[in-house]
Amino acid sequence: MTVIRSIRGTRDFYPPEMARRSWLYENIRKVSESFGYQEYEGPFLEYVELYAAKSGDELVKEQSYVFEDRSGELIALRPELTPTLVRMIGQRQRQLNFPLRWWSFGPFWRYERPQKGRTREFFQWNIDLVGVDTPESDAELVAVAATFFRQVGLKPQEIILKVNNRRLMESELGKLGLAAGQRDQAFRLIDRRDKTSPEKWRADAKGLGLSEGQVRKLEGLLGDQNLWESSEELVRFFKAVEALNVQEYVQYAPEVIRGLDYYTGTVFEAHDSSGEFRAILGGGRYDDLMAAVGGEALPGVGFAMGDVVISLVLERYGCLPNVDELTASDILVTVFDEASWLESYKLAAELRGSGFRVVCYPQPVKLPKQFKYADRISARVALVLGPEELREGKVTVKNLLTREQQTIPRAALVEVIRGCLE
RNA sequence: GCGAGUGUAGCUCAGCUGGCAGAGCACCUGACUGUGGAUCAGGUUGCCGCGGGUUCAAGUCCCGUCACUCGCCCCA
Numbered sequence: 001m002t003v004i005r006s007i008r009g010t011r012d013f014y015p016p017e018m019a020r021r022s023w024l025y026e027n028i029r030k031v032s033e034s035f036g037y038q039e040y041e042g043p044f045l046e047y048v049e050l051y052a053a054k055s056g057d058e059l060v061k062e063q064s065y066v067f068e069d070r071s072g073e074l075i076a077l078r079p080e081l082t083p084t085l086v087r088m089i090g091q092r093q094r095q096l097n098f099p100l101r102w103w104s105f106g107p108f109w110r111y112e113r114p115q116k117g118r119t120r121e122f123f124q125w126n127i128d129l130v131g132v133d134t135p136e137s138d139a140e141l142v143a144v145a146a147t148f149f150r151q152v153g154l155k156p157q158e159i160i161l162k163v164n165n166r167r168l169m170e171s172e173l174g175k176l177g178l179a180a181g182q183r184d185q186a187f188r189l190i191d192r193r194d195k196t197s198p199e200k201w202r203a204d205a206k207g208l209g210l211s212e213g214q215v216r217k218l219e220g221l222l223g224d225q226n227l228w229e230s231s232e233e234l235v236r237f238f239k240a241v242e243a244l245n246v247q248e249y250v251q252y253a254p255e256v257i258r259g260l261d262y263y264t265g266t267v268f269e270a271h272d273s274s275g276e277f278r279a280i281l282g283g284g285r286y287d288d289l290m291a292a293v294g295g296e297a298l299p300g301v302g303f304a305m306g307d308v309v310i311s312l313v314l315e316r317y318g319c320l321p322n323v324d325e326l327t328a329s330d331i332l333v334t335v336f337d338e339a340s341w342l343e344s345y346k347l348a349a350e351l352r353g354s355g356f357r358v359v360c361y362p363q364p365v366k367l368p369k370q371f372k373y374a375d376r377i378s379a380r381v382a383l384v385l386g387p388e389e390l391r392e393g394k395v396t397v398k399n400l401l402t403r404e405q406q407t408i409p410r411a412a413l414v415e416v417i418r419g420c421l422e
Numbered sequence: 423g424c425g426a427g428u429g430u431a432g433c434u435c436a437g438c439u440g441g442c443a444g445a446g447c448a449c450c451u452g453a454c455u456g457u458g459g460a461u462c463a464g465g466u467u468g469c470c471g472c473g474g475g476u477u478c479a480a481g482u483c484c485c486g487u488c489a490c491u492c493g494c495c496c497c498a
Contacts, residue, residue, distance in 0.1 A: 005489080008489085008490085062423090062496085063496070063497080080497095080498085108498080110496090110497080110498090112495095112496070112497080113423090113493095113494090113495085113496095114490090114491085115491075115492060115493070116491085116492065116493090117498090118496095118497080118498085122498070123498095124498055125498090126498095195494095259496070259497060278497080278498080279497080279498075280498080281498065282497080282498065303498095304498055305498060306497090306498030307498085308498075309498070310498090334456095334457085336456075366455080366456095366457095367455095367456055367457050367458095368454080368456095368457065368458070369458095370457085370458085371457050371458035371459095372457095372458050372459085373458085374457095374458060375458045375459055376458090376459095382457075382458080384456070384457075386456060387456095388456085396456085396457090398457070398458090400458070400459090403457095403458085405457080
């Protein structure tokens, strides 16, 4: 119907969707700030090289929007924030106060096939703690995530934060007799475990050169819920998680490994318990990233959460707020006729001065139409200022929820309206 | 990049082995010239995604194409 379509993988945010997005942002902001994190933002455009520095990343080559600007430079629409974060820290490493606690919520672009929970343009919460390498700081980030879930009303039986540690897995793989060169591939294999059938998974494992015995041991490893006890880091991590009082959301999961190469220690991701959605968020410790980009060595831990999956999950568990409540006005001032038109405007202006959200109907059309409009914008109160009211210095106040109506002196108006809004 | 499904009114969809293009919701008008959500009566709305083919006849069958959705890959 429309001549020009919207671009694939983008979303239009009509007021109801925009209200939910703002609500999500508000919750993210509250939680981030409650842990003392500071908001920051980077550019949406970066040189392609910034991402290329993150060695061999498919993200850049196949999933980024890259274009040549008018001077011939190769520019990318940012597909993620971490390289920007690393650059920003590197530029001011000596002036910044470590440990650094930063968070951000902004748009990102990835040229992917859109599907459920996946769009080409999306918003992402990024939050990082840079400058310390303790398991306790890993636990803090996991606690931030858990606190967010608690804040938006997602319960521990609905959401689980799965945690593992790459160093632990590396040493365990070493015990299996895997060469260091095989580990990256083995990690990918582990990551794919619950996405492929056991038979195909075993076949893939053997394709990597694992013996029958090694495959069986690996399967045993991935079924061992107590494996974390042999990692000093994870033992400390889980103690800290308890101290932070979020243990009900957190679980050890030997199969969690994360796709990104730069994670070095603890890794984690959040899933909903129904299993019908993709990972809600993912993150972990990256101790070598700063050095890799040319700064001084700095350890860090952080995670990213896209807005798309979390929105689906929030909807699934009935956690989204009522849109009407988010976008409603308090008062509709009706316009009775041409003669009193501007009297209504004056009244609306006064009430705005008293702090109400006030809509004044912009034309003297029939009252039923104006009342219907009041309904549709979810106004709680409608005011009528007709010839009778004007003659007597009064206003008619109708409580649209209770349908009660009274004509009162102007002096009492603000108080009566407050009563209606309670 | 690979695979599957779906395109019909503003929205959600029905439309059988080809035979006058439909329903619900929404919208408009009125019942109700100073009062909204309910009810009732009436009314508007279509390149049936696009192009071609078969047929007396195509929303329906065939071919192509575009778009969307869902998987795979990858990841937030």
